[in-house]
Amino acid sequence: MPDKPEQENTAEAVSQLHVFTSPHIHSRETVSKTMWSVFLALVPAGIAGIYFFGFPALKVIIISILSCVITEALIQRLNHKKVSILDGSAALTGILLAYNLSSSVPFWVPLVGGIFAIAIAKQVFGGLGANIFNPALAARAFLLASWPKQMTDFVSPLSPDAVTQATPLMLLKEGKFHDITQIGISYWDLFIGKRGGCLGEVCIIALLIGAAYLLWKGYIWWQTPAGFILTLGGLSWVFGTTGFFKGDFLFSILSGGLVLGAFFMATDYVTTPITKNGQLVFGISCGIIAFIIRRFGGYPEGVSYSILIMNAFSPLIDRYLRPRKYGTKLTAA
Amino acid sequence: MDVSKFMVIMISMVFINNFILSKFLGLCAFIGVSKETKPAISMGFAVTFVTTLSSMITWLIYHFLLIPFNITYLRTISFILVIASFVQFVEMVVRKTSPGLYRLFGIYLPLITVNCAVLGVAVLNSETFFQEGYTTMESFWFSAAQGFFAGIGFLLAMILMSGIRERLELTNVPKPFKDVPLAFIVASLMSLAFMGFNGFRF
């Protein structure tokens, strides 16, 4: 980090210092505070999920969080390391994983997913700060590859007998509509979450409230979410299914896991670029990849995969988009 | 010639059927040389160069020699001999004419003879593009393209892996997983991520 000149007003100085937990973590408290803040910001979306999908949603959330936390505690115990579950990172992985699941998955799905997320995608690398891939998304990809049927059974919102229903994006992929009025959903429905989907992704307004809190407190920057959302929305609008510049911008950004992914997973400190420019590149690239998968790929939604793929690029982005030392020319890395 | 077929070949070879992450061809070189970025890129270029040209040469052998004389069962022997000789020849030429180029990728050339990816793509070509429905020109150019993009897929995987492994050098990896085992686990997660391109349709 570059040295800052001394300021007379220390409060002003403190407000200009950005303490960020990248791979180099200094203070335990800062990590906890960040993790639990993000966790808190996610709670409204979970409450909405439970409202729309009932008790099964709550079950999935609890099992997922417990699975992650207990796995981490067990592994750290086995390695004779300090058990650090109170720092909130395992709980955060747990809640993010749960939000990426359908409420109707069997109990062992979040259970095994949590174990995979913590043991394979995090602890094997060396624990917090060392992982390359987002553990919650890696676990989701693992679950989708392993139990495709269970992972793609989605439920109607507010239906007491859990009627199965395809999500809007699934219907789009099957070519079942070109205009959202054809499937009986309004933009307002999409905004408040009255649609089939993963339990934490549906309620856009709840997610935005949490995201606004994180942006205001400075825990996340606008570069990644803006790059991601605007790119995916823009490309969907330009290359509309019915013709150029006839795509449904609002639908593309309100459906699927875009808002959840862009604000809460593409902004993960450990697995995404450190610099602001890097984050912009990350966000835009995610948008491009997610659009390509949505339009040409076999899956209806590409947000999770796009983030995972860009996670692999993050070390390179960090390497080649290093901030220049003041006064030097940009030479080859 | 159908130009969109080239697009399909590219997407297939680089993303969906990536030689390393999906077909496991070229793994030894992948795990062995991906620790640092410069050697990784050099190896990637060398492999791409060899796969492209050997795809073309083996196509010529298959088309003008093996099929007319009905000795396609000699495919394995002839292919590997051609590849080994070609690589040897290129190494000699590069060493004599351009030390810079030699240092760039020449030193990896002998290793590439036994790289599964080279023989693999040659065999794949002979099984894909020699059926009904392909004209001779199409067969040749599609084979060359497949060889080229197989190499590019290899290069992409190498670049990503080297970036990741260089960063992992700075972290405290648990001792049993240091280096090779973790490289496999990273490859597993990369492979999982690339599954997102399954079912691609233009």
Place this chain on the structure above:
Amino acid sequence: MKKLIKEFTKGIIIENPTFGLVLGLCPTLAVSTSVSNALGMGAAATFVLLGSNIIISAIRKIIPKEIRIPCYIVIIATFVTINELVMKAYLPALNASLGIFVPLIVVNCIVLGRAEAFACKNPIVNSIFDALGMGVGFTIALVIIATIRELLGTGKLLGLIVIKNFAPVTMMILAPGALLTLGLLIGLVNYFHIKRKTNKEITKVGCDGCK
């Protein structure tokens, strides 16, 4: 005789091609989707190893040093072709599931590696035992990985259902599952090396010596 037995057993544990020397990774990951494939590939590789080791050892004093690698390749390729033709004729199902990896035995680092490291320097009988040991060791390693993958990925072993009422972990029979299994197993092997302080942890891939 004791020495010959040692040449055989070293290939099974200490210098196991997969978990000791880390050679021949490509087929290891690709064909370990089922135990029957693993056994088939193991047998094929052992046959080629045996044949090439015998011939190369027999003519080791005649081959000039400069062209030894191309000579080895021709000899190995011959046995690979014999194997290919036999499999196409009598074991078409196995040939189809092993696919591209049947001809690729010719660039399998294990075969060329043993030729370079052992057969060209040792008498025929020793080379036979070495080939058998390496072949059996390779087969055992393949079967271990295949057992894990087939059991977890389909709930079956050798095509027979073993675990009932089980939603199989489909990823295990796919590419990521193979890489994950191998990574975890090598990690396990390293764990034992560290515990026993043998200083033989696996830190690089064996193919570097394959030049």
